[in-house]
Amino acid sequence: MVSPGLQPEFSRRRQTRLASWMDQEQVDRMVVTRPEHVQYLTGFRPHRLMVAMFHLDRTGKGLLIAPNAAPDQAVADEIVTFPAQFHSTLRQDQHHAAATVLADSTTVVDSTRIGMEYSAIGESVRRAVAKGRSVEWVDVEPALWQARRRKDPDELALIEAAIACTGRMYARAREIVRPGINELDVYGTLFREAVLAAGEPILDFGNDFQAASPGGPPRDRVAERGELFVLDLGVSYRGYYADNCRTLVVGGTATAEQTGAWHAVVDVLRMIEEEVRPGVSCRAVFHRAQAMLDTVRPGAFFHHLGHGIGLFPHEAPHLNPHWDDQFQAGELFTAEPGVYWDSLRAGIRVEDDYLVTETGVRRLSQFPRELIA
Numbered sequence: 001m002v003s004p005g006l007q008p009e010f011s012r013r014r015q016t017r018l019a020s021w022m023d024q025e026q027v028d029r030m031v032v033t034r035p036e037h038v039q040y041l042t043g044f045r046p047h048r049l050m051v052a053m054f055h056l057d058r059t060g061k062g063l064l065i066a067p068n069a070a071p072d073q074a075v076a077d078e079i080v081t082f083p084a085q086f087h088s089t090l091r092q093d094q095h096h097a098a099a100t101v102l103a104d105s106t107t108v109v110d111s112t113r114i115g116m117e118y119s120a121i122g123e124s125v126r127r128a129v130a131k132g133r134s135v136e137w138v139d140v141e142p143a144l145w146q147a148r149r150r151k152d153p154d155e156l157a158l159i160e161a162a163i164a165c166t167g168r169m170y171a172r173a174r175e176i177v178r179p180g181i182n183e184l185d186v187y188g189t190l191f192r193e194a195v196l197a198a199g200e201p202i203l204d205f206g207n208d209f210q211a212a213s214p215g216g217p218p219r220d221r222v223a224e225r226g227e228l229f230v231l232d233l234g235v236s237y238r239g240y241y242a243d244n245c246r247t248l249v250v251g252g253t254a255t256a257e258q259t260g261a262w263h264a265v266v267d268v269l270r271m272i273e274e275e276v277r278p279g280v281s282c283r284a285v286f287h288r289a290q291a292m293l294d295t296v297r298p299g300a301f302f303h304h305l306g307h308g309i310g311l312f313p314h315e316a317p318h319l320n321p322h323w324d325d326q327f328q329a330g331e332l333f334t335a336e337p338g339v340y341w342d343s344l345r346a347g348i349r350v351e352d353d354y355l356v357t358e359t360g361v362r363r364l365s366q367f368p369r370e371l372i373a
Helices: 008-025 035-042 094-105 123-130 141-147 153-176 183-198 256-275 282-294
Strands: 029-032 053-057 062-067 078-082 112-116 135-139 208-211 228-233 244-249 306-308 315-319 332-335 338-340 347-349 352-356 361-363
Touching: 008 029, 008 035, 008 053, 008 141, 008 153, 029 035, 035 053, 035 062, 053 094, 062 094, 078 094, 094 123, 112 123, 123 135, 141 315, 153 183, 153 228, 153 244, 153 352, 183 208, 183 228, 228 347, 244 347, 256 282, 256 332, 256 338, 256 347, 256 352, 256 361, 282 315, 315 332
Parallel strands: 029 112, 062 078, 112 135
Antiparallel strands: 029 053, 053 062, 208 228, 228 244, 306 315, 306 332, 332 352, 338 347, 352 361
């Protein structure tokens, strides 16, 4: 596999866009600590057990606080390090240590408006950054979430690499899902396939690995002939997520009931491919899908229709009645209609990933949808 990564040109563009927002909102500086936000803005993602921070001022000047040593590739005007380990032992006070280094490297005056991630930055970090000054804190997470909706070309390349890994997993699943296979064996085999496809370690690779069930983690249970095996898989490749689902008939012979349900689910995907474009209501698309599947069996579709993907498995846009989003050009989203009932043994879900274009959508997960392996 080609090894894409976030590109300096686009990291700098993301910083510039955010600095422009800060200037409009009169936010003097911003500090982010979530690994996904550090990566989004600088291209550097710290090891999962280490902390990094990125400081951006409204002029667009960026300062990266990195664990142990300066990374080989990071888009920052200045990089300062802190010891995340002592003699190879990880420190548990990394956030405070990084914030102290950050405070020593910046100047804070009274009444400074500092942006921060409210859900991530604790009191010790705020105190270290403020250095005893009177500071007004501003939650920047909503702005970051909105900024992340439209993907730059380097982000799209990483998600397409993750989708390619997922496609390899489904190809392998069609070879091994047979009567008598244990769900744990399917899980282990597909994890190995994902790692080989990525050519490097991965952290996440899916949620659902159960037969005769709407989904869930693998059990010490063998699949029986005629059951439906739901595989909701999504590799996290260098921080960016794919998310797909395929359902396979164990034994390779579908009943008329199963075939009919599959056609109903795929018809929803076709509706999405025909109707979604910038400006369309995500909530309205959800209700259209709900109405279509209720004609098959009322209540058989009981979860969201889909969601955005990127640096987190569930992002905007939300194809969900609890949000009122509209599709935007440049977004990536999943659509995952499904129906479930006992005589179906036990449910069918098919999920694809889409890019919203200026005129419609482009399907990115171009692997087979069929029930039969």
